[in-house]
Amino acid sequence: MAQQLVVGAGLIGRPLAERLAARGDSVTIATRSTSPAQGATALMLDASDASAFSRAAEGAATIFLCTNPPYTDWETDWPPIFSAAITAAASSGASLVLMGNLYPYGTPTGMLTEHSPEKTTEKKGRIRKAGWQEVLAAHRRGDIKAVEVRASDYFGPGSGGTAHLGSSFFSAVLESKTAHVVGKPNVAHSWSYLPDIVTTLVAAADYQGDWGRIWHVPSGTHSRQEIVDQLNEIYGTKGKVSGYPQWLLRSLGMVSPMMREVWASSYQFVVPFVIDSTETRRELGVKATDWTEALTTTADSYRAQSD
Numbered sequence: 001m002a003q004q005l006v007v008g009a010g011l012i013g014r015p016l017a018e019r020l021a022a023r024g025d026s027v028t029i030a031t032r033s034t035s036p037a038q039g040a041t042a043l044m045l046d047a048s049d050a051s052a053f054s055r056a057a058e059g060a061a062t063i064f065l066c067t068n069p070p071y072t073d074w075e076t077d078w079p080p081i082f083s084a085a086i087t088a089a090a091s092s093g094a095s096l097v098l099m100g101n102l103y104p105y106g107t108p109t110g111m112l113t114e115h116s117p118e119k120t121t122e123k124k125g126r127i128r129k130a131g132w133q134e135v136l137a138a139h140r141r142g143d144i145k146a147v148e149v150r151a152s153d154y155f156g157p158g159s160g161g162t163a164h165l166g167s168s169f170f171s172a173v174l175e176s177k178t179a180h181v182v183g184k185p186n187v188a189h190s191w192s193y194l195p196d197i198v199t200t201l202v203a204a205a206d207y208q209g210d211w212g213r214i215w216h217v218p219s220g221t222h223s224r225q226e227i228v229d230q231l232n233e234i235y236g237t238k239g240k241v242s243g244y245p246q247w248l249l250r251s252l253g254m255v256s257p258m259m260r261e262v263w264a265s266s267y268q269f270v271v272p273f274v275i276d277s278t279e280t281r282r283e284l285g286v287k288a289t290d291w292t293e294a295l296t297t298t299a300d301s302y303r304a305q306s307d
Contacts, residue, residue: 001026005060005094007047007085008067009035011158012099016064016198030056031067048080050087057092062205066099071261074127082131089144096135096146097205099197100214102275104129107267112275114150114214122264132214139212149197149204151217152275153268156194156294157301164269165191165227170302173231173239181224182249182262183269185241190219190275193294196286203284218277218288230292231299246270 002025006017009031017029021039029037030045045056047067057063065085069077089096105112106120118129132148139146155165163169164182172179200217222230228241246266253260280286288294 002061003059004028004062004064005030005057006037006040006064006066007031007045007053007056008065008099009037010066010068011154011156011160011194012197012201013037013064013066015194016066016201019198019202028056028060048077048084050080050084053084053088054091057088057094060092060094062095062097063089063092064097064099064201064205066201068099070258071124072257074124078127078131082134086135086138086144089146090138095205095211096144097201098132098135098146098148099201100132100148100150101128102150102152102268102273103265104132107271108273112216112273114216114276114279122267124261124265136212145211147204147207147211147213147215149200149215149217150275151192151197151200152190152219152273154192154194154197156298159194159298165224167302167305169224170231170299173228173241174235174237174299174303176238178240178242179224179228180242180244181269182266183243185224185228185243187269188221188223188272188274189269190221190273192217192219193289193298196288196294200280200284200286203280203286207284209283215280215284216275216277218281218286219275220288220291220294221274222291227295230295234292234296235299243269 004020004025004027006029014037017027017037017040021027027040029040030043034042034044036042103125104118135146138144153164159166161168169179197217204215224241249263253263
């Protein structure tokens with residue numbers, strides 16, 4: 001029975017801990033607030049504290065780093081977390097699996113693969129890029145064994161109102177109202193289903209091949225307009241979608257730090273933002289959940305909440 005440490009109990013960390021526990025692993029889920037997960041032991045942990053992180057990782061086969069500070073805190077919070085995770089992996093001998101995103105790539109000029117250049121100029125992208133490069137350098141020195149799993153914008157039951165394809169979007173469409181979104185509604189975008197993210201993390205941790213690389217979560221690619229049309233057809237609704245003008249997002253960012261960060265990463269929604277996961281499907285054997293199944297499961301979860 002493998003011992004696993006999951007750091008973070010959000011929409012990815014909690015179901016990941018529960019998936020690992022369900023297959024028989026001994027799982028500790030570590031957060032600042034000792035948030036629980038079914039079948040796992042809850043632990044209070046400040047992930048930026050290298051000594052505490054190292055103690056928590058003792059005996060672990062794998063450290064899954066799934067925490068995610070608020071956008072506005074990335075500059076201060078992420079660097080010490082990355083550093084502490086490396087220290088914990090090195091001292092414990094645990095493999096390190098990072099839950100990442102696509103921000104390091106910057107504005108794409110075509111489909112994004114695991115080997116696309118990391119050319120971001122945006123602050124959050126630079127932070128995530130620097131963190132992965134620090135982890136990768138430690139891996140290449142032989143200090144640790146590490147890998148990063150990158151997902152596009154997530155969706156799924158419980159994804160909340162702040163997600164680009166979250167409760168606010170689904171609720172508006174299912175009530176035949178207009179969903180207001182960042183960027184251009186007709187632009188193709190890849191969407192990662194939460195259960196598929198968890199599946200990819202587990203498969204990446206179990207992989208017996210070469211580490212020190214990136215895996216992309218198999219994802220569905222659809223514009224928000226296409227998704228609205230699909231939902232309307234399935235549920236008989238008359239929902240619509242409208243994009244916020246870029247000038248409005250920029251103006252709001254002048255008075256709201258959070259909106260400033262939303263505007264800064266809105267480039268992902270004004271051009272096609274599509275990822276390729278051929279290597280994940282071939283090497284890890286992970287494939288995306290059927291799109292209609294994922295979409296209706298998510299929509300039905302919000303419909304149930306409104307009943």
